[in-house]
Amino acid sequence: MSRKWLPPEEFAAALPKATVFGAVFFTDEGDRPVQLRATYxxxxxxxxxxxIAEAGGRPWETAVRECREETGVHLAGPPKLPATVFGLPGKEWPLATVGFVFDGGRLPPGQLAGIVLDPDEHGQVQALTVPEWQELVPGRDHVRLEAVTAARRAGIPAYFGTWDGEA
Incomplete structure (x- = not known):
């Protein structure tokens, strides 16, 4: 079998495209996941x-910057990675998604109460049990939340590979 080797730019143009994101998974001291209500x-x-990482951005640096901008919480390292997320494109988003979910730890009550939200992005912060979140988030978001929560508890990183866009 013979192969035709393409120049790197042609080969790269033929590959699937993806966005990369960095996110931070916090819980309160009761181990209830903390999430922000999006305004958009x-x-x-x-x-x-x-x-989503900007051009030239890296997932950890993106997570640190976005967390500070969205909540006022400053993360220290080193990064801990309880999960990676992958999703295929869908009708609402034309690119695949590759995400790195970093463990932000447990927020004490004072720090949780001191979160300052960016009103252009989020209007509320909540810490709820995983079952309580089920009523508030789409099914695939809840399955992802369950996977990340379980991975953090077990100390074994999870790969969540079915966070696909809506068909």
């Missing part, structure tokens, strides 16, 4: 602190 998304109304 009805598809994913409750989210972790984080965002």
């Amino acid at each position: 998304s009805s598809t994913h109304p409750w989210q972790w602190q984080g965002g």
Whole structure:
């Protein structure tokens, strides 16, 4: 079998494209996941602190910056990675998604109460049990929340590979 080797730019143009995000998973001292109510998304109304990496950005630096901008919480390292997330493109988002979910630890009551939200992005912060979140988030977001919570508790990183866009 013969192969035709393409120049790197042609080969790269033929590959699937993806966005990369960095997010921070916090819980309160009762081990209840903390999420932020988005002001701009009805598809994913409750989210972790984080965002899509900008050109040249790295997932950890993106998570640190976005967390500080969205909540006022400053993360120290080193990064701990309880999960990675992958999703195929869908009708609402034309690119695949690759995400790195970093463990932000447990927020004591004073720090949780001291979160300052960016009103352009989020309007509320909540710490609820995983079952309580089920009523508030889409099914695939809840499955992802369960996977990340379980991975953090077990200390074994999770790969959540079915966070696909809506068909």
